[in-house]
Amino acid sequence: MIIQIPVISLVFFLLMALIVPLFKRRNFAVTTTLGLIVLLIVWVLTVVLVRDVYLNGPFTYAFGNHESFIGLELLVNLFSAGFALFMLSLIIIIYVYSTSDATEGIAEKEYGRYYILLFILLFAMFGILYTNDLFNTYVFMEILSITTVSIISIKRKKENYTASFRYVMLNEVGSLSYLFGVALLFMVTGHTNIDLVAASIQSSFDDYTANIVTALGFMLTGIGIKAAIFPFHIWLPDAHSTAPTSSSAILSGLVVKLYILIMIKMLFRLFGFDIVSAMNIHIVLMMIGAFGMIMGSVFAIGQTDVKRMLGYSSIAQVGYIVLGISLGTVLGLQAAFFHVLSHGLMKAALFLSVGAVIYHKGVRKVKDFNGMASEMPVVMTVFGLAALGMIGIPLTSGFISKLNLGLASLDANQGYLIIIIIVSGLLNALYYLPILIAAFLKSNKPGDLGLKVEPIPRLMMVPIVVLGLLIVYFGLFPNMILSWFEEIAVVLL
Amino acid sequence: MIFRKNKVCDVPGLTKNVGFWSNFTVRSTLLVVLSMMIVGLFIAGVQGYLVGLSSFLTNIDVIYNVYVSLRDLSWMPLVIISLPLFGVLLSWLVEKHSCNRRDMLVILMTSFTILMSLFLYPNALEGGQTFNIPGVLGLGLSFRVDMLGFTMLMITSVLWFLVMVYAHEYMLKERHSSRFFVFMGITYSSVLGTIMAGDLLTVFLFFEVMTFASYMLVVHGQKDDSYHAGYNYIFMGIIGGFAILIAVMLLYFTVGDLSFASAIHALNEAGNIKFVIIGLLIFGFGIKAGMAPVHVWLPRAHPVAPTPASALLSGIMIKLGAYGILRVATSYYFPQEGADFSAPVWLTSNAVGSSVIWLGIITMTIGVFFALQQSNIKRMLAYHSISQMGYIMMGIGVALYLGSYGAMGYAGALYHIINHALFKSLLFMVAGVVIYHTGEANMYKLGGLWKKLPLSATVCLIAALGISGIPLFNGFVSKTILHHGIVEAYEYHGQMSMVFAERIFIVISAGTVASFIKLFYFVFLRKPDQPHQLNPEYNNLDTAMAMVALLIIFIGLNPNFILNAFIIPQLNMMPYSPTFVDTYIVGMSVFTYDDLTIMIWIVLLGGLIFYFGNKFHLFHIKLPYWLNLEYLVFYPVNVLIRKSCHLMYGDQCKYNAVTLQKLALKDNKDIGFLDRFVLMASIFNNRYEKRIIKSDAFIYTIFITGILTFMLVMRLL
Structure with a gap:
């Protein structure tokens, strides 16, 4: 039974996406409740799966019991199941929020469409995580980018269309680059199953260097575009700032990370870090990671729109993860994984709290945040926590990321990277702190407003508070999750 | 929520004083007297005057058992840290009803903190219990209170208590007073945490919390200049915090352990990285300490904060920077106690020490130089804080520079930390009272206040005598010890530069004297241009100030008490030469002919500086903007940015x-x-x-x- 869980989850998501139109005439709450039930069921199943994998080790699942060189194969290990669990948990939190605030800028009859897209998005995300096949990954990547582009353009505005057009063009180039790489590898190895390809790459690297190297270059570039790694970040700010808030949180907090995870799979399982480091790719990654950390923040400083600023901040934070990966050590990967988690939480908290501000006050410019904390104390407190986490202040999970990344770069004899980490933290402070100061201390209209929490729906407030608590929790007690990440990293290396 | 309160507490219904015993001033004064009596009993007990009483008390089983269980409570540091937070929580619950009740709770909590800290003394004498909390923040936290920590804890808790008594009255007139007390409480617990920390990561954690919590105190006024000062403050704080963070990572990587213990062997093996680490730590802690090139935030932040906050910022918080340097340098960079004192072990601390001495000298020079030019009382006091921090830094430098003979510098630095905490916070409190009553902070516009505010004038005089280092007041003792230290620095190593250092020390002390003659003359003595109308009543402000003044006189009259009770026990646990400590520090007398003559020279020189400065209007010289330190440092970058x-x-x-x-x-x-x-x-x-x-x-x-x-x-x- 347990080995069927990945497939069951995929089926559940697809079914849910199909069911939504059937409830078109009913009260919309029925749809959202049903969606939540599906998510919770899958969540429970995934917990069972993770527990099983943790105790009994990884297993593969072959569709239709075909041999792995013809059939499709799912690989369930701590890496795929663990991150599936993390992403699903975060999505449930965001989903609960979105039931009250999916409406921002979306026409009423489009609500259902949004949820259809959301579940197809989940389907693709789970597929990418579980699959053990290069071509299959490509298929899911395509599904993911088509759904993403539809979500971005769901608000029928001009800037959404521009953003989604740019997104779809660039991402298509990325997908095709990836596909080209897969094709080149298929030429050499005759397989698309990751394990088989990896084995034959190891044995035939010296004979078919040109093919393999070109494949590496194209696949890296393709995934780099999709993960918004620094010079390819260009599509991200527009796309993420125009999308509906809850999906911005998903896109920035999770989807981008998903591509990073594919990249990790590719670098460490497919090619193996020996080949990657023989080609000095890790140095390229280190450089673009470091550049991204600095430049993302520099771009963010100049923004006037908060959501755009958050988008640029994501680019900088992706730089941290790439930096951790490029170290190629257990500690580096561990730090990168932890930052995937902590940035997911922090960015989701930031987007959701900004979303609440947009919902309640209808403003999204930085200068409109003056005195916001006196009107929305809880939301702004969570915003503040997450922003401090971005800067790297202790008691938040962002600090643990920074500490681990710093220790990892020392461990890999790249101590100078600490300076970049710190400078990036200072740059983060330069654009997050003024918002916080304005929100908490400056005030447009003085006056006793009494003791009341902001009047936004409870279902929006709860996810935001939960995210805030999680940020502090992982800032205080990171060790358990870090030891898990260590196990994952050891397997990969 | 706390951010919404915009009301001023000083409205008739809230502060009505019914009857003598329910009067807030009377109650808090009684509490002050009570707490001070407890501290006094403790002091007497430590000195061995109360053998009869203590043996009587320990014979009662109940009391003895309670005492033992509290003494051996390993998580006592956590209790002490959470007391102010608990106070914040309670006061938040009652603040709706009455400001008085809220403030009484805050004051009570701070007095409990004193009481609880006293129980740490017996263990601190033996080096302190370590309390570990593994796993938190990844590397785990730990707490340990040794004698250095205990000394800081005592001065902090006593001073914080008195300032809270003062703050009640002062904050009645300010808006958002609840927010002020909330962040005061958070700042207090982070300060306590920093002091009681047992490793560098814990220090870093509480240091960061302190930066952010005290930021809220700095910008409390919510005016444009407080935002400016606050922005400066928080950014320098974050930069300093990050410097410490890098040091934490480097240290963890090279030594593998962050707890405060000798790590000199591991550091020596790692090579020059040890200088990077200590450099980052001195930079990071130095920013908080107001050390010379990075002091720029201090003269902006301290004057704009409400007076109780500036008293504590100057009295306690900048000391934590010095404490941090002292702590890391004397633990990681010192050999273990009882290890051989051969030269190689000391080479690192020797090199670090000489640069710290000069940092201290530069700091004190810059501080006094700018202090003489100020007209705003609080700004002037802030610059004096910088200069006095220079003294402390110099003492720390001597403590490191002289290796096993550095005990004099250590004693002087720690003694001066205590003394400066007392007189500088008292001076700020006096400045606060003057501003509270007259609404004027420019000392050239004040005058003749000694008739109107006799008590403030008296305590101001006491504090001024203290900071100037006049015999019979506390500053004299520590300055004399520091002077001994810098003279020894020359005698033991024979470096000529230390002679210059000593000369500068004398001149700077004279500058301090001149500056406080100026303060006292302009604020209290001079005939005012327009007399101020005020009729102050006796209130909490006076209670708090009088108590601090009494402490100053007490220390001035019993110079050896602090040495015997607090400093010598820790010197004996350090790797300092025991013979040196026994010969020169145990039973040392500061009232010798040599020291007194130097003091007389300093006072005469100070008088001259004041006379000429006042006569030729030297105090009004404004330096051109391009001599500004910030301008010079950032000039190249700014040009680039302009282009x-x-x-x-x-x-x-x-x-x-x-x-x-x-x-x-x-x-x-x-x-x-x-x-x-x-x-x-x-x-x-x-x-x-x-x-x-x-x-x-x-x-x-x-x-x-x-x-x-x-x-x-x-x-x-």
Whole structure:
């Protein structure tokens, strides 16, 4: 039974996406409740799966019991199941929020469409995580980018269309680059199953260097575009700032990370870090990671729109993860994984709290945040926590990321990277702190407003508070999750 | 919530005083007397005067058992840290009803803190219990209170208590007083945490919390200059915090353990990285301590904060910077106690020490020089804080520089930390009272206040005598010890530069004297241009100030008490030469002919400086803006940033737009480095953001060609 869980989850998501139109005439709450039930069921199943994998080790699942060189194969290990669990948990939190605030800028009859897209998005995300096949990954990547582009353009505005057009063009180039790489590898190895390809790459690297190297270059570039790694970040700010808030949180907090995870799979399982480091790719990654950390923040400083600023901040934070990966050590990967988690939480908290501000006050410019904390104390407190986490202040999970990344770069004899980490933290402070100061201390209209929490729906407030608590929790007690990440990293290396 | 309260507490219904015993002033004065009696009993007990009483008490089983269980409570530090937070929580619950009740709770909690800290003494004498909390923040936290920690704990808790008594009355007139007390409580618990920490990560954690909590105190006024000062404060704080964080990582990587214990062997093996680590730590803690090149935040932040906050900022919080340096240098960079004192072990601390001495000398010079030019009382006091921190830094430098003979410097630095905490917070409190009653902070516009505020004038005189180092007041003792230390620095190593250091020390002390003659003369003695009308009643402000003044006199009259009770026990646990400690520090007398004559010279010189300064209006010299330290440091970057618009836009640079005009300014007064940087980033964005976004195909082509060529080259090589 347990080995069927990945497939069951995929089926559940697809079914849910199909069911939504059937409830078109009913009260919309029925749809959202049903969606939540599906998510919770899958969540429970995934917990069972993770527990099983943790105790009994990884297993593969072959569709239709075909041999792995013809059939499709799912690989369930701590890496795929663990991150599936993390992403699903975060999505449930965001989903609960979105039931009250999916409406921002979306026409009423489009609500259902949004949820259809959301579940197809989940389907693709789970597929990418579980699959053990290069071509299959490509298929899911395509599904993911088509759904993403539809979500971005769901608000029928001009800037959404521009953003989604740019997104779809660039991402298509990325997908095709990836596909080209897969094709080149298929030429050499005759397989698309990751394990088989990896084995034959190891044995035939010296004979078919040109093919393999070109494949590496194209696949890296393709995934780099999709993960918004620094010079390819260009599509991200527009796309993420125009999308509906809850999906911005998903896109920035999770989807981008998903591509990073594919990249990790590719670098460490497919090619193996020996080949990657023989080609000095890790140095390229280190450089673009470091550049991204600095430049993302520099771009963010100049923004006037908060959501755009958050988008640029994501680019900088992706730089941290790439930096951790490029170290190629257990500690580096561990730090990168932890930052995937902590940035997911922090960015989701930031987007959701900004979303609440947009919902309640209808403003999204930085200068409109003056005195916001006196009107929305809880939301702004969570915003503040997450922003401090971005800067790297202790008691938040962002600090643990920074500490681990710093220790990892020392461990890999790249101590100078600490300076970049710190400078990036200072740059983060330069654009997050003024918002916080304005929100908490400056005030447009003085006056006793009494003791009341902001009047936004409870279902929006709860996810935001939960995210805030999680940020502090992982800032205080990171060790358990870090030891898990260590196990994952050891397997990969 | 706390941020919403906009009301002032001083409205009739809230502060009505019914009857004598329910009067807030009477109650808190009684509490002060009670707490001080407890501290007094403790002191007497420590000195061995109360053998009869203590043996009587310990014979009662109940009391003895309670005492033992509290003494051996390993998580006592946590209790002490959470007391102020608990107070915050309670006061938040009652603040709706009455400001008085809220303030009484705060005061009570701080007095409990004193009481609880006393129980740490027996264990501290033996080096302190370690309490570990593994796993928190990844590397785990730990707490340990040894004698150094206990000394800091005592001075902090006593002073904080007295300032809270003062703050009640002072904050009645300020808005948002609840918010003030909330952040005061958080700051207090983080200060306590910093002091009781047992490893560097714990120190770092509480240090960061303190930076953010005290930021809220600095910007409490919510005016433009408090935002300016606060922005400066928090950024310097974050930079300092990050410097410490890098040091934490490096230290953890090279030593593998962060707890405060000797790590000199591991550090020596790691090579020059040890200098990087201590340099980062001195920089990071030095920012908080107001050390010379990075002191720029201090003279801005301290004057704009409400007086109770500035008293504590100057009295306690900057000391934590010095405490941090002292702590890390004397633990990681010292050999273990009882290890051999051969030279190689000391070489590192020797090198570090000499630079710290000079940092201290530069700090004290800059501080006094600028203090003499100020007209705002609080600003002047802030500059004196910098200069007095220079003394402390110098003492720490001597403690490191002389190796096993550095005990004199250590004693002097710690003694001066205690003394400066007392007199500087008292001076700030006096300044606060003057501003509270007259609403005027410019000392050239004040005068003749000694008739109106006799008690304030008296305590101000006491504090001024203390800070000037007049015999029979506390400053004299520590300054004499520090002077001994710097003389020894010359005698033991024979470096001529230390003679100059000693000369500068004398001149700076004279400058301090001159500056406080000026303060006292202009505020209290001089005939005022327009007399101020005020009729003060006796209130909490006076209680608190009088108590601090009594402490100053007490220490001045019993100079050996602090040495015997607090300093000598820790010197004996340090790797300092026991013979040196026994000969020169145990039972040392500061009232010797040599020391007193030096003091007389200092006072005479100080008088002269004041006389000539006042006569020739030297105190009003304004230095040109380009001599400003910040201006000099950032000059090259600022020029670059100013040119950036032309660089990016060429001839089309719209220099006339309002924001850009700010960038073109040469002066740093209205626009700091950070603002310039932010402006430049936005210009950069305007110019290139769209362009980069539109060049997607180009970027893709370049990247893919680049990476393929790169790999090809790598393969060919």
